Amino acid sequence: MPRSGEDARRRLQQAALELFAERGYEATTTAEIATRAGVTERTFFRHFPDKREALFDGEEAFRAALSDGVLAAPEDQNPIGALLFAFRAVGPMLEENRAFSGPRAVLIAQTPALQERMRTKTAGLIDALSAALRRRGIEEGAAALAAQVGMAAFTHAAGAWFADPKPGLDAHLTRAFDALHDLSSTGRASRSR
Amino acid sequence: MPRSGEDARRRLQQAALELFAERGYEATTTAEIATRAGVTERTFFRHFPDKREALFDGEEAFRAALSDGVLAAPEDQNPIGALLFAFRAVGPMLEENRAFSGPRAVLIAQTPALQERMRTKTAGLIDALSAALRRRGIEEGAAALAAQVGMAAFTHAAGAWFADPKPGLDAHLTRAFDALHDLSSTGRASRSR
DNA sequence: GGCTGTTGCGTCAGTCACTGACATATAGAC
DNA sequence: GTCTATATGTCAGTGACTGACGCAACAGCC
Numbered sequence: 001m002p003r004s005g006e007d008a009r010r011r012l013q014q015a016a017l018e019l020f021a022e023r024g025y026e027a028t029t030t031a032e033i034a035t036r037a038g039v040t041e042r043t044f045f046r047h048f049p050d051k052r053e054a055l056f057d058g059e060e061a062f063r064a065a066l067s068d069g070v071l072a073a074p075e076d077q078n079p080i081g082a083l084l085f086a087f088r089a090v091g092p093m094l095e096e097n098r099a100f101s102g103p104r105a106v107l108i109a110q111t112p113a114l115q116e117r118m119r120t121k122t123a124g125l126i127d128a129l130s131a132a133l134r135r136r137g138i139e140e141g142a143a144a145l146a147a148q149v150g151m152a153a154f155t156h157a158a159g160a161w162f163a164d165p166k167p168g169l170d171a172h173l174t175r176a177f178d179a180l181h182d183l184s185s186t187g188r189a190s191r192s193r
Numbered sequence: 194m195p196r197s198g199e200d201a202r203r204r205l206q207q208a209a210l211e212l213f214a215e216r217g218y219e220a221t222t223t224a225e226i227a228t229r230a231g232v233t234e235r236t237f238f239r240h241f242p243d244k245r246e247a248l249f250d251g252e253e254a255f256r257a258a259l260s261d262g263v264l265a266a267p268e269d270q271n272p273i274g275a276l277l278f279a280f281r282a283v284g285p286m287l288e289e290n291r292a293f294s295g296p297r298a299v300l301i302a303q304t305p306a307l308q309e310r311m312r313t314k315t316a317g318l319i320d321a322l323s324a325a326l327r328r329r330g331i332e333e334g335a336a337a338l339a340a341q342v343g344m345a346a347f348t349h350a351a352g353a354w355f356a357d358p359k360p361g362l363d364a365h366l367t368r369a370f371d372a373l374h375d376l377s378s379t380g381r382a383s384r385s386r
Numbered sequence: 387g388g389c390t391g392t393t394g395c396g397t398c399a400g401t402c403a404c405t406g407a408c409a410t411a412t413a414g415a416c
Numbered sequence: 417g418t419c420t421a422t423a424t425g426t427c428a429g430t431g432a433c434t435g436a437c438g439c440a441a442c443a444g445c446c
């Protein structure tokens with residue numbers, strides 16, 4: 001009876017998040033999700049390629065935003081600097097979604113299958129970052145490595161921000177990227193800070 | 194009526210690799226793998242928790258070797274140095290298995306589901322490296338970040354080595370870790386090499 | 387030798403994620 | 417109004433994975 005289509009999709013996502021939170025990911029079936037959303041199981045799979053994906057919607061938008069951020073960075077920035085610029089640019093996107101992302105993050109942390117999917121999403125973001133860096137003239141190998149490293153720092157910062165939002169995402173980003181520099185600068189082992 | 198148990202496991206791995214290579218991962222069923230190995234499907238799932246895992250056996254040994262390598266690194270090495278030491282230490286393990294790893298790598302590259310599992314294995318290795326670094330007195334955050342960065346460099350080097358074995362794994366490792374240093378040292382954007 | 391516990395396996399039945407094919411209804415174009 | 421595209425329902429099926437039960441081979445012990 002609903003005509004919108006996009007509407008059913010939202011209800012499915014919402015139902016999935018709720019049920020996963022109530023009973024856990026493995027204990028809820030796709031049929032149950034569909035029922036709560038007021039559609040059939042078949043419709044669930046028309047909107048999402050698999051059960052996990054109901055929780056990872058909208059990653060393409062994030063991906064695009066990151067990509068744009070890298071390309072929008074000042075020309076004189078080196079790769080890592082451009083990445084930091086991009087991460088700062090998408091900060092507001094994260095801060096908006098904190099209410100939805102919170103329970104989602106807890107759920108993912110509890111569920112190996114979801115962690116696995118999360119990693120492939122992250123890998124997709126890394127690819128996008130790498131491609132964007134290459135469009136800035138960075139050589140392929142260096143771009144891939146920088147993207148991987150930068151994403152590691154970003155993940156680190158985002159995790160810290162989830163645990164302690166007070167300093168703000170930007171501060172956590174600054175800290176993580178500073179740590180990055182410390183890491184490979186000619187440090188002595190004794191300097192473990 | 195084989196008695197060994199470990200024997201059936203090896204046959205299952207072998208059958209899986211062969212069938213995946215012949216028809217592709219998705220097109221072969223676990224029942225077919227079991228049949229070629231001379232056992233039933235149920236036995237397949239007694240040896241491996243799921244279909245993908247048949248290709249990822251022995252990663253614990255690798256994990257342990259990496260961990261040992263980090264702990265065996267000279268005391269005066271900084272985190273990245275210790276990781277490089279560990280990677281060099283496990284090099285022979287990789288060079289031995291090249292015959293088996295070759296087709297496996299091709300297969301994984303073709304199969305999204307296997308790439309996904311590969312990433313969780315890699316994440317496991319990163320955890321092990323991070324834990325080993327912490328046992329060297331590195332603070333938790335720095336250890337996690339260093340492990341992630343180091344693994345990125347290693348993956349990069351291993352990929353390059355697979356594509357071009359001539360220079361040897363060690364040379365690729367050196368190159369990747371050098372690139373790492375270049376990356377975060379105060380580089381100008383123009384210096385894109 | 388026989389007895390017994392353990393271990394690896396076969397068998398069977400069942401659940402659940404996921405897919406293809408076909409029918410139906412609704413919205414909007416004309 | 418008709419016609420077409422799109423979202424959904426229905427149905428039947430495949431394949432990954434699990435639990436329960438029974439059997440056979442081997443271990444050690446006596």
